[in-house]
Amino acid sequence: MAQGEADASADASTNDAKTPRTDRGRRTQRAILDAAAIEFGERGFHAASISSITRRANVALGSFYTYFDSKDAVFRALVRDMSDQVRDHVAPAIRAANGQIAAERAGLLGFLEFVRDHKELYRIIDEAEFVDPESFRLHYATTADRITQRLTAAADRGELKPGVGEIHAWAIMGMNVFLGLRYGVWNTDHPAEDVADQIASMLADGIGNQDS
Numbered sequence: 379m380a381q382g383e384a385d386a387s388a389d390a391s392t393n394d395a396k397t398p399r400t401d402r403g404r405r406t407q408r409a410i411l412d413a414a415a416i417e418f419g420e421r422g423f424h425a426a427s428i429s430s431i432t433r434r435a436n437v438a439l440g441s442f443y444t445y446f447d448s449k450d451a452v453f454r455a456l457v458r459d460m461s462d463q464v465r466d467h468v469a470p471a472i473r474a475a476n477g478q479i480a481a482e483r484a485g486l487l488g489f490l491e492f493v494r495d496h497k498e499l500y501r502i503i504d505e506a507e508f509v510d511p512e513s514f515r516l517h518y519a520t521t522a523d524r525i526t527q528r529l530t531a532a533a534d535r536g537e538l539k540p541g542v543g544e545i546h547a548w549a550i551m552g553m554n555v556f557l558g559l560r561y562g563v564w565n566t567d568h569p570a571e572d573v574a575d576q577i578a579s580m581l582a583d584g585i586g587n588q589d590s
Contacts (some may be wrong), residue, residue: 431452457502484574487574557573
């Protein structure tokens, strides 16, 4: 997916959530999204209900429709919201890292930490493939695009081998997804730092420019 296509899809997804005009409205919408994450994470899309989401959020049923038109709309908005939460959680550590291998290590470590606190992420994103395929595709396409931009910029700086780009980005993203499943959702028996260290070593040997 080209960046322009991703941006257009992102705008469409954002429209599933009506923009609050007040701080109180933003807090209410946040409460609904957080409750929806628990509801969909525990029960799945089809068994989840709007009434249960509003009970979890401790808001009136009418408040839900102030911000979302339907269960489908809140689900689409939630997929986008969780994708943004992952991005916002890992971005500061990536920016602060010294070198691209360290940045990818920081990104994986931040992702593992996020997943351990938000295990519902996997069920929600997996269900999106069938409930709303465009949101599912957008989640991964925009994530891969961010990684691609980081890798190509680092290759241009001479930190990585020439030609490192989109294919490597999808490979890194796929690896991180399954590492998150194994070491974030299924079991947390390995320290996240150790997992990130081992992958950083593998990346350095595989795509690091030994001449730099």
